[in-house]
Amino acid sequence: xxxxxxxxxxxxxxGSVKAVDGVxxxxxxxxxxxxxxxxxxxxxxTIEIMEGILRSDSGEVLFxxxxxxxxxxxxxxxxxxxxxxxxxxxxxxxxxLFGSLYPHQRPIDEIIDIxxxxxxxxxxNKKLSGGQRQRMLLGLALVNDPELVFLDEPTTGLDPQxxxxxxxLIGNIKADRKTIILTTHYMDEAEILxxxxxxxDHGRLIAQDSPPGLLSSNFEGVLVRIPVEQPPESLPERAxxxxxxxxxxxxxxxxxxRRLIDLHISLEGLSIHSADLDDLFLKLTGTSLRE
Amino acid sequence: MxxxxxxxxxxxxxxxxxxxxxxxxxxxxGGGDDVFSVGYLGERPGDLEFFSLDHIDFxxxxxxxxxxxxxxYHQIDLVxxxxxxxxxxxxxxxxxxxxRRLLTSMHGDRFVQQTVAGRPIRYVDWFVPGLIGMNMxxxxxxxxxxxLVRYRKNGVLKRLKATPVSAxxxxxxxxxxxxxxxxxxxxxxxTATNFVLDFMMLGSYLLLLAITMLAVFxxxxxxxxxxxxxxxxxxxxxLMNVVTLPMILISGVFFSLEGSPPIVRTVSRxxxxxxxxxxxxxxxxxxxxxxxxAPSMLVLAGFTVVFLITASMLFRxx
Numbered sequence: 355x356x357x358x359x360x361x362x363x364x365x366x367x368x369g370s371v372k373a374v375d376g377v378x379x380x381x382x383x384x385x386x387x388x389x390x391x392x393x394x395x396x397x398x399x400t401i402e403i404m405e406g407i408l409r410s411d412s413g414e415v416l417f418x419x420x421x422x423x424x425x426x427x428x429x430x431x432x433x434x435x436x437x438x439x440x441x442x443x444x445x446x447x448x449x450x451l452f453g454s455l456y457p458h459q460r461p462i463d464e465i466i467d468i469x470x471x472x473x474x475x476x477x478x479n480k481k482l483s484g485g486q487r488q489r490m491l492l493g494l495a496l497v498n499d500p501e502l503v504f505l506d507e508p509t510t511g512l513d514p515q516x517x518x519x520x521x522x523l524i525g526n527i528k529a530d531r532k533t534i535i536l537t538t539h540y541m542d543e544a545e546i547l548x549x550x551x552x553x554x555d556h557g558r559l560i561a562q563d564s565p566p567g568l569l570s571s572n573f574e575g576v577l578v579r580i581p582v583e584q585p586p587e588s589l590p591e592r593a594x595x596x597x598x599x600x601x602x603x604x605x606x607x608x609x610x611x612r613r614l615i616d617l618h619i620s621l622e623g624l625s626i627h628s629a630d631l632d633d634l635f636l637k638l639t640g641t642s643l644r645e
Numbered sequence: 646m647x648x649x650x651x652x653x654x655x656x657x658x659x660x661x662x663x664x665x666x667x668x669x670x671x672x673x674x675g676g677g678d679d680v681f682s683v684g685y686l687g688e689r690p691g692d693l694e695f696f697s698l699d700h701i702d703f704x705x706x707x708x709x710x711x712x713x714x715x716x717x718y719h720q721i722d723l724v725x726x727x728x729x730x731x732x733x734x735x736x737x738x739x740x741x742x743x744x745r746r747l748l749t750s751m752h753g754d755r756f757v758q759q760t761v762a763g764r765p766i767r768y769v770d771w772f773v774p775g776l777i778g779m780n781m782x783x784x785x786x787x788x789x790x791x792x793l794v795r796y797r798k799n800g801v802l803k804r805l806k807a808t809p810v811s812a813x814x815x816x817x818x819x820x821x822x823x824x825x826x827x828x829x830x831x832x833x834x835x836t837a838t839n840f841v842l843d844f845m846m847l848g849s850y851l852l853l854l855a856i857t858m859l860a861v862f863x864x865x866x867x868x869x870x871x872x873x874x875x876x877x878x879x880x881x882x883x884l885m886n887v888v889t890l891p892m893i894l895i896s897g898v899f900f901s902l903e904g905s906p907p908i909v910r911t912v913s914r915x916x917x918x919x920x921x922x923x924x925x926x927x928x929x930x931x932x933x934x935x936x937x938x939a940p941s942m943l944v945l946a947g948f949t950v951v952f953l954i955t956a957s958m959l960f961r962x963x
Binding site: 456498 | 801806808809
């Protein structure tokens with residue numbers, strides 16, 4: 355598939371800390387691409403280099419196969435992780451103000467529709483709740499009818515219901531055939547929204563594929579987990595003890611359980627589930643994504 | 646801890662009061678308050694007892710007309726023209742009466758009395774350009790400075806950087822809107838108070854407005870320098886105070902610099918505020934025309950250009 359944006363071998367250091375250390379990937383047009391990783395993995399640095407806000411130490415960003423040019427800013431929409439808005443102006447005025455900064459803009463009524471802003475249009479920016487604010491910022495990212503939308507942790511700090519509402523809005527944008535680049539540290543969010551994800555840790559990409567592809571290439575079968583107070587003396591094959599749980603990845607649950615019983619390991623609290631992105635992350639990085 | 650760890654703020658909180666004390670000592674340096682102020686033309690006659698009296702501030706004038714203007718508007722109490730062996734006094738001035746009695750009782754036969762008449766310049770006539778200048782300086786420097794620093798700190802600038810707006814466009818818009826606000830408030834303050842107090846106005850209102858607009862632009866450009874890259878509002882405020890307070894102390898807002906040590910007057914010439922106040926006073930109180938205030942206006946324009954160039958070289962979105 356044709357790629358809308360591509361990064362090649364990005365490097366960025368802050369002093370002796372390598373925030374981004376040789377990252378390359380390309381994003382096909384029309385999908386939602388998730389950039390995942392724990393806090394401090396380099397997600398925001400990577401995305402801000404792509405947006406043109408930060409300068410990389412080396413490496414390049416290609417937009418539709420060309421180096422980023424003068425009109426790049428007119429064709430992309432950006433929602434930063436945290437942005438203050440001018441106080442004392444209303445949501446509608448803010449949208450109009452930002453719209454007027456672009457040569458090409460989308461009618462404000464459409465933006466209001468897509469982002470469900472009609473109830474807060476005349477409210478002062480500083481009186482918005484967290485969820486309303488994120489909807490408003492998403493609206494701002496869309497005022498110029500961009501082909502590519504960057505969303506940097508748009509749902510961090512929102513309550514579960516507000517997050518779900520926000521996912522619906524992202525669904526609206528996807529329905530418009532726009533490409534979305536999303537960073538998040540919520541695995542469920544990535545699993546629901548993204549066609550393709552890349553996982554970052556310590557400034558490097560450690561995996562990239564579709565969510566099912568990543569799971570099937572890293573896990574066979576299901577995970578059996580049992581809470582254990584201390585590691586049993588003898589462990590079954592392929593079993594690992596982590597964070598107070600004994601974990602076994604298996605294709606044959608019955609056989610595995612029989613072996614556990616034979617080893618006199620208590621099955622109290624046992625759970626069996628198919629691997630999800632959280633498990634994948636634990637496996638790949640050794641740390642929990644939710645830390 | 647925030648107070649201690651925000652180094653910039655801490656330093657300015659310590660350094661600033663210290664500077665302020667020194668500033669005052671500097672401006673008011675050299676003796677206590679003088680009761681009378683006497684001008685003289687020509688060489689100061691050291692042998693005359695009158696000229697060695699304490700508590701009289703003796704000011705030398707090179708130009709007789711200028712000195713007579715001062716007597717006319719009660720800004721000095723008396724002028725002695727040494728080469729002509731005459732003195733000039735305003736008959737409606739009480740201080741002038743006392744100083745005249747002192748002089749004639751000490752050297753009655755030496756100088757011939759001449760009188761000058763004129764309405765006194767009230768302190769308020771003299772003070773209003775200073776007040777407007779001060780107000781204009783604060784809203785110019787702090788207005789632009791604070792807004793941009795706050796926008797930088799809380800990310801509004803970063804968001805704008807993500808749009809096609811250029812730094813020049815954004816800053817010009819900020820300057821233009823602030824310029825209109827400050828000019829309008831200055832005009833409103835002047836007009837409203839003038840309505841009640843009827844200031845002495847010997848010159849042209851148009852020229853006064855032109856000087857005001859130039860000075861507002863200059864102050865805003867000065868504020869821009871602080872707004873270019875500072876991220877902390879506390880540091881910005883400290884630095885802006887360091888620039889604005891000396892201007893208030895020694896540019897003649899509240900008291901005349903005549904009779905201050907020459908070095909104070911020299912220092913005051915490097916402050917844009919001094920040039921505004923001097924030329925506004927010249928227009929209002931002396932009826933000065935464009936030719937007389939042109940040097941000050943050129944200095945203001947020069948400052949503006951220097952400030953703008955400095956600011957544009959230093960500007961950063963983040």
